[in-house]
Amino acid sequence: MNSRSVRTRIRAARAERGHNRRVRAKIVALLVSLAALWSFAAFVTLREGVNLLWVTTLDTGVGKPTESLLSALQQERRLSLVYLGGHRFDQRGALTDQRARTDAAVTQFRTLVQGQDVQFAASAALRQRLTEALAKLSGLSRARTAIDNGGADRLEAAAAFTDIVDSGFRIYGSLATIDDPDIAKNVRTLIALSRAREVLSQEDTLMAGVLAAGHLTPSEYQRFVQLVGTQRFLYSEADTDLSPADHADYGRVQAGADAIRLRDLEDRVILRGTGGSAPVVDAASWDTVAVPLIGQLRGLELTGGQRVVAQATPAAVWVIVRLLLAGGLGLLAVIASVIMSITTARALIRQLERLRNAAWELANVRLPGVVERLGRGEPVDVAAEAPPLAFGSDEIGQVGAAFNAVQQTAVRVAVEQAELRRSVRDVFLNLARRTQALVHRQLTVLDTMERRETSAEGLENLFRVDHLATRMRRNAENLIVLSGAAPGRGWRHAVALVDVVRGAVAEVEEYTRVTVLPMTSAGIVGRAVGDIMHLLAELIENAVSFSPPYTVVQVGAQPVANGIAVEIEDRGLGMSEADRAAANEQLRQPPEFNMSSTAQLGLYV
The missing domain is CATH 1.10.287 (Helix Hairpins)
Structure with missing residues (x-):
């Protein structure tokens, strides 16, 4: 096997190894995709369970302090409008006490929402809402200063507190993003109840300020009508989505005497209209029904929140158990797929390697050997030189069968x-x-x-x-x-070299242009005389044919280290370096005679 075929085999081996790597890479890509799908499904399920488990943390660290803060702000808003309406000393004292309670609620809210557990459990949207609420709370002192200095009327003071309260309800909205649909629905319904109660609190605050002042302005009347309509609509909407337990509790509250009495007072105020006169209800009648009713509705919301927290914990546990079951089975399936894929890949690569080795052996060993033996005239059995190889009955086996047919045909x-x-x-x-x-x-x-x-x-x-x-x-x-x-042609006895040279010259048509120089008297064995004479005649005739007709061709011989060198010197143009190198290579490694290349036969002969 020559060096060219060896280089060819090396390149083929590298290419085949690259192919095997591509087969392995494709199988690994499939396994990675399968593992990625399993990991994604496990992550989604785990996230759902973790979110439900975080419900308790967020309720303790965000929900309850937010509710306490909103309740304190609503109470301070009410007392602020009462103070703006009456400006009595006792009203000032009650407002001061409530401000202290509000400050305590603000401090508790800041401490809890900035805790590490809350920051870790909260989503990005919730953290944004908490930051906005803390920024709104920084404006509480400005609202208080405006109330104390008389720089704000009752509606402006109420709007300042309402703006801060609204930031708290936006926190509630971010808390409602729970994956469990039932729990998320209950949370959204409780938030709707809280918003309805906030509107009712605004209505109570407005009326408390009006009753303290003793008159109802047109703008306050218009605002009162809007608040009554809004809170009634919100309560009717929230009632349709309440859970059975919350719906029963809400029904009892709405059927109670305080709720019925409050609706009657609202209707009386709306029917009376405005004209700057005193309201048709007194402060005692309003306070005895509005304040207890707001407290009952707040208790209803707190009870519903406790039910949601209690519902979320077992749901989270079940989600995690489901994750363990499904994830474990999925992991087993992934492991089984990995094992099967590796086994299949190894078997596939082994078959491909057998097919590759068989192709190499055919192309580089058996087929050249057959050609060489045929060149020597030896008989060749096709069945023995191209035995069929067994590769199975799968797709690789079908390729192997095609290879068997190819090698037999070759x-x-x-x-x-x-x-x-x-x-x-x-x-x-x-x-x-x-x-x-x-x-x-x-x-x-x-x-x-x-x-x-x-x-x-x-x-x-x-x-x-x-x-x-x-x-x-x-x-x-x-x-x-x-x-x-x-x-x-052959000779029995040795012939002198000079006679062989002269015999070769005699076979040349223009022998008169050839000069035989004096040479050694060595002889040539008889069996080689014919071939040497033929070779010299061809070379001398080539020298005569490719040199100017007026020049002389000289033939001489002299001993060298390993024999005698015959030199034929002419005056021709000679050969280029590339042609000389190609001729020497052809003499060094004689190629097989190609009948299509018959322009120059001298080197083949």
Whole structure:
């Protein structure tokens, strides 16, 4: 096997290893995709369970302090409007006490919502809402200063507190993002109840300020009508989505005496209208129904919140248990898929490697060996040289079956081509033998005619014909050599080198241009005389043909380290470096004779 075929095998091996890596990479990609899908499903399920488990933390750290803060702000808002309406000393004292309670609620809210557990459990949206609420609380002191200095009327003071309270309800909205649909629905419904109670608290605050002042302005009347309509609508909307337990509690509150009495007072105020006169209700009648009713509704919301927290804990546990079951089974499926994929990949790669090795052996060992044996004339059995290989019945096996057919066809075609070339060589050999026999007879006749010819001109013509016949004999011998046989000319005894050279010169048509220099008296064994004479004649004729006609070709010989070197010197143009290198390579590694390249046959011969 030559170096070129070795390099070819190395490149093929690298390419095949790259293919195997691609097969492994594709299988690994499938496994990674499967593992990623399982990880995503596990993450989604785990996140749902963790979110439910965080409900208790968020309720303790955010929900309850927010509710306490909103309740304190609502109470301070009410007392602020009462103070703005009456400006009595007792009203000022009650407002101061409530401000202290509000400050305590604010401090508790800041401490809890900024805790590490809340910050870790809260979503990005909730953290944003908490930051906004803390910023709103910083404006509480400005609202109090405006109330104390008389810089705000009752509606403006109420709006300042309402703006801070609204930031708290936006916190509630961020708390309602729970994956469990039932729990999320209950949370949203409780938030709707809280918003309805906030509107009712605004209504109570407005009326408390009006009753303290003793008159109802047109703008306050319009605001009162809006608040009554809004809180009634919000309560009716929230009632439709309440859970059965919360709906029952809410029904009892709405059917109670305080709720019925409050609706009656609201209707009386709305029907009376405004004109700057005193309200149709007194402070005692309003306070005895509005304040207790607001407290009952707040208690209803707190009870509903406790139910949500109690509902979230077992739901979270069940989600995590479901995650463990489904995740465990999914993990087992992933592991089984990994094992099956690795086993399948190894079997697939082993089959591909067998197919690759068989192809390499066919291309680089068996097929060249068959061609070489055929070139030596040895018989070749196609079935023995291309035995079928077993690769199974799957897709790789089908490729293997196709490879078996290919290798049998390749060996069979190689045998057929060798037989065809042998037949062609036999035809050429027969033709060359016949031509050689005719030329020998012709030379014999010419030799007889030369001996009988007496005129110089006739003898010169016979010599010219003799040289042409000699060239024909060499051409016939060339065909015999290319056909793989010996030319047939031989000598029994050794012949002097100078005689062999002169015999070669005598076979050249323009022998008169050739000068044989003095040389050693060494001899050549008889069996090699014919081949050497033929070779020298071809080289001398080549020198004569490719040199100017007025120049002389010199032939000499001298001993060298390992024999005798014969030198033929002409005055031709010579060969380029590339042509000389190609000719030397062809002499060093003779290629197989290619019948399509018949322009120059000298090196093949």
